[in-house]
Amino acid sequence: MKKRILLVTTLTLTALIFIHSSMNAAESSDESGFVLLLFDRLGALWGKPGLFTEVFVRKLAHFTEFSVYGFFLSWTVCEYKGTLKGHIFQILFFLLCVPVTDETIQYFPVGRSAEVKDILLDFSGALFGFIVLAAVAAVSSYAKKKKAIEKSSE
Numbered sequence: 001m002k003k004r005i006l007l008v009t010t011l012t013l014t015a016l017i018f019i020h021s022s023m024n025a026a027e028s029s030d031e032s033g034f035v036l037l038l039f040d041r042l043g044a045l046w047g048k049p050g051l052f053t054e055v056f057v058r059k060l061a062h063f064t065e066f067s068v069y070g071f072f073l074s075w076t077v078c079e080y081k082g083t084l085k086g087h088i089f090q091i092l093f094f095l096l097c098v099p100v101t102d103e104t105i106q107y108f109p110v111g112r113s114a115e116v117k118d119i120l121l122d123f124s125g126a127l128f129g130f131i132v133l134a135a136v137a138a139v140s141s142y143a144k145k146k147k148a149i150e151k152s153s154e
Helices: 002-021 025-045 054-081 088-106 116-153
Strands: none
Touching: 002 054, 002 088, 025 054, 054 088, 054 116, 088 116
16 A cells, blocks of 8 residues: 555656646746745845745755655655665666656746756756655664664574
8 A cells, every 4th residue: 555655646746747847937937936925034034035036946946846756756666676776777767757858848838948957956856855765764774674683682
């Protein structure tokens, strides 16, 4: 059941990424504008109104959504395959394939464009998510081994 939930979550995240890519410039800007308003209020609390820009919000959104995607894709592979080792190439392929597809989709809506730097940003976010999952898996594995050694020495 856990595997299916992870798979559905990963596929849903991928679909949401592609849906955001298919928005026209006005829709995308409206969405970013709402988040920018929230960030502006946060900046005002720090005494720095206007600290954040729409470009910053958009780039942060790209990095964040792809970090979450990278984490869940890696977790899904880990659950299905039992480990990340031996499957890193396949994971990296999809972590790059989805940003390339995302930017390709963005080429078509009115007012949007495809940018190589966004592919790099998206891939960096996805790679960050992968690294976080790999670190969590390594710590978990270490804790299990340590617990097993402690039990055997009792």
